[in-house]
Amino acid sequence: MLALKGAAIFGQSGGPSSVINSSALGCIETALKNENITKVYAMEHGIVGMLNDRIYDMTQEDAAELRLMLHTPSSIFGSCRYKLKDDDVEPDDYRRILEIFKKYDIRYFFYNGGNDSMDTCNKISKYMQKVGYECRVMGIPKTIDNDLAGTDHCPGYGSAAKYIAVSMGEIYHDANVYNSGMVIVVEIMGRNAGWLTAAASLADINSHGPDLIYLPEVPFDMQSFLDEVELIYERKHNCIVAVSEGIMDKDGKYISEYGSDMAATKDAFGHAQMGGLAATLARYIKNRTGAKTRAIELSLLQRCAAHCASQTDIDEAYMAGRRAVEAAVEGITDKMVGFECSRIDGNYKCDTKLFDLKVVANAEKKVPREWINEEGNGILAPFVDYALPLIQGFPEIPEEKGMPRYAKLKKIYAK
């Protein structure tokens, strides 16, 4: 195959994570060093920046400053939730993208995100093929939710899982401090898949895990739940519950909606907006047991607490970004870089593997039912074997005046 010469562009999309900038760095550093890549750009706010011709020139950045992206949370170039329609529905977007591709001689397109971002990659690639513009399109996965199909796991998940597990261990210590009883309900992200909530169980490797864990993979029954909490509370005079924001009853109604007269507010995609579930459950528990309760939402910090990232996740996120560039230069297109891992006798090994964009874009991976106990209130050993390697290593945080030193990019617009 003939070498394809031209510029590369990178973009971030969807919700941020603690390590999405590590993937960005892997991609950008590799591209900057490659002789076939003439220029390296980054989109401001993902595809929206492409449509608005707001594109940063990465060759203007200081290399040492770029390196700090390894420990800088959230999407440093800005993200978006813009969903490309099909080109026969909204041809203007595609014409505009082609125009920008031509303007900057873009031949390499790297997009870092979740399901929707892989869909964006796929649509752009198909359009470019249709109009005969030669380019290579690669997806780099990112989602703390860990729900992308194909890949063993997703960059971003390990760090969120680590933050959750460490925080649960700390909450355990706090909860056990008085001899007066308390029920604590901790609400964890993950609308449809319970990967993040299951990570609470990792605190159990040194016996500091929650007593009960509820994932959206199993229909939630309020009466059973209250029975289960009461049983533990009567025995231990203490109970810690980890619960996914997305749990539903058998009729498909979100439990978070039980507590409110207000109609569920909807987000831009028409999804019901979560929140307040922990408080709702705490009220039910208080009514039933009379116990003192506390509701905790781990909230945004699950996806941005870079100070508690997993070093393994940082390294793998970088590797995914680097591999995307290497593969594209080798002539590969229309793929997402995922991971294939082995965990034999506790020896974890992770390699990159390429997946078809189309496969990834339209599937959602859930926690296998057999990794959840029969009662649906606890997590079994196979999950721990799966997830524990992903949270290894505390990163060494670059400091300035006792605070983490984040990357400060110049962000100079390309001409």
Next chain:
Amino acid sequence: MLALKGAAIFGQSGGPSSVINSSALGCIETALKNENITKVYAMEHGIVGMLNDRIYDMTQEDAAELRLMLHTPSSIFGSCRYKLKDDDVEPDDYRRILEIFKKYDIRYFFYNGGNDSMDTCNKISKYMQKVGYECRVMGIPKTIDNDLAGTDHCPGYGSAAKYIAVSMGEIYHDANVYNSGMVIVVEIMGRNAGWLTAAASLADINSHGPDLIYLPEVPFDMQSFLDEVELIYERKHNCIVAVSEGIMDKDGKYISEYGSDMAATKDAFGHAQMGGLAATLARYIKNRTGAKTRAIELSLLQRCAAHCASQTDIDEAYMAGRRAVEAAVEGITDKMVGFECSRIDGNYKCDTKLFDLKVVANAEKKVPREWINEEGNGILAPFVDYALPLIQGFPEIPEEKGMPRYAKLKKIYAK
């Protein structure tokens, strides 16, 4: 002065912190090495364990395991909120304490906590003097709230402040990721004093601090608040607010109680939904600006997130525990070990200083009004000069399987 020979006992009281066990270690290690101290004990659940004769024998513990207390959050021996009445009101408690003192030949009493714990120290000391039982009583301060009088600051505060500042910086990164607007309200602990909330401003040393900060030291006015948020939101299309849980209006009503005034927020039981303060403010902001809002409570993790402790705080907490033992052995009693610090030209120096228990027990230190801006919505440089030295240094966390390795004590009861 003649050496006083006998056993030493240590106890923890009040709310936990990330470094209370570091003070415990400073106290216990120093006592174990001292030739005048014949035995070293720890009370289970503070003074309650004393009353119930549930006392751990520290000589049975492994030294290396004890060392891990430097990074183990929350009160490892258990805490209590038991308030001793005066001895003429409740003489039984005092008689019981004297009995235990005699049983174990306790001559050194160390108690680690906040205002109430210093009051407990003071009462026990006075009683022992009255009945002619020779012993030395020392208080070791602990409170994330930083509201103890006399001392420059309190062990526990630096770590909570660091967690808050680091988290605020991470939330800043997350909030700025989309180009769609958002108002985030972060609720921070501290019912009467704003030290913890003020720490949010430390994120500003690298420009990632909140836009608005409200402390309980200044009466809160809802209309001014909404004006201030709206102004920033219109300018930046984004706004981050840090607010103390204890803010009140000029009539002394907690703003957190405003939520129950709002109609249409009843839960499934027909109770007004109290929610948190952050949620209440977020609803007001949404009503006024129409902005997307998010309410975040940093909750318990402020006082137990040992993975993000300040190394300075860990070291100083240890120093306070050690000094308490040294001073008592020297013949000092009825004092609390506090800190005296200098911050000349950015050179921070912290020494221990002894304070009268009686002085500490009945006062409450607030953030000086002149460290808050005139509008009452921001923090000024003198606070940063004061607090920044206290959050220096990320600790190196002992790990086991990628999770923090906490101290596992044998906790063998004394006979």
